[in-house]
């Protein structure tokens with residue numbers, strides 16, 4: 001938490017020849033910066049964590065002052081993409097910096113990174129673990145990504161929880177086997193036994209563990225879970241869960257990013273809580289709303305496209321849910337590819353009332369994630385969703401449209417929804 005303390009007046013004594021002149025520097029000190037770093041940086045920037053350097057003490061931090069200033073002012077760090085200021089929702093485990101926090105860090109660097117009176121060392125944190133996992137799922141064989149000179153490799157692993165009855169995914173973690181290359185994971189749940197057979201066949205036909213996939217699981221599947229480094233345990237609100245049918249596998253799509261042409265192997269684990277139906281009050285329908293109508297011409301720094309769609313129609317089409325009434329979103333995420341710059345979605349009720357769903361002012365493909373609301377967002381299937389994305393097409397030579405390839409683009413919104421008036 002932010003301590004309420006006034007900027008200390010740090011008095012420095014500068015020696016000019018034999019004449020000592022006190023210069024008074026008015027600026028924030030480590031006392032003000034330390035609580036921000038403690039809460040928003042240290043868990044990723046300590047020994048053994050994903051960040052490339054330690055930011056867990058005054059001495060460790062000072063050499064990176066200018067880099068830190070740029071990163072926080074441009075909001076590239078912390079890599080929390082959803083505006084969590086309260087203008088458009090607030091999120092659990094939020095790493096969104098307030099404007100005041102950014103100003104404090106910037107002013108601290110500008111004033112010469114004063115030590116203050118607080119102890120320099122911050123508390124390092126142990127990563128949270130999913131202690132109550134019911135299943136630990138992983139590919140039976142380790143995978144060696146990067147065949148054929150790839151620097152990025154997307155691989156789908158078919159994980160079999162061997163369920164004899166339907167269960168509900170309520171919490172998960174991905175424990176990366178090789179933190180150097182495991183960049184993020186997306187978990188899909190095939191919609192039926194036919195789709196399940198399809199992913200098993202893809203696995204069978206592709207040499208080595210898993211199969212090549214990009215964008216989706218190459219079979220009809222709902223998006224179940226996301227993981228991105230530095231985020232430990234993902235837990236859905238109490239009493240809600242995502243159905244995983246009896247006999248249905250889960251498909252873990254790993255994105256491996258290879259720093260060089262060394263040989264790396266990985267066998268990351270997907271640990272889950274698969275709760276019994278009796279522990280669930282409401283099924284969560286993880287559904288993806290899409291603006292797939294854009295045609296972004298080349299040469300535009302910020303090409304923006306908005307699509308207005310009826311929420312109920314989208315739920316039917318992309319969530320396989322035929323339902324009319326109120327729905328409650330538990331969180332949101334956005335998905336675009338490499339040239340996406342920003343995205344946001346707002347619900348507009350028939351009488352014109354607007355509800356912000358998510359606002360990502362600066363998109364970063366390498367940090368896509370799902371964010372859970374502190375307070376659920378209530379909408380109605382009669383609402384219109386205004387889905388807007390922007391792209392920087394200055395490096396493109398042709399019109400960019402929706403597609404699965406990395407050189408195509410997307411404008412998708414993950415909005416896991418509970419149907420308020422549904423029995424379960």
Ligand code: HEC
Nearest residue numbers: 040041044050051052067068071076077078079095229230
């Ligand atoms: C979720 C984990 C995570 C959090 C939280 C986080 N960082 Fe980082 N940081 C990284 C990773 C990983 C990198 C390496 C570059 C990359 O992958 O984007 C990085 C890189 C950096 C860099 C190098 C320059 C750059 O922009 O790439 C700076 C500076 C930095 N972080 C500062 C911070 C500060 C300051 C905070 C807190 C206010 C913070 N980070 C919070 C994971 C994190």
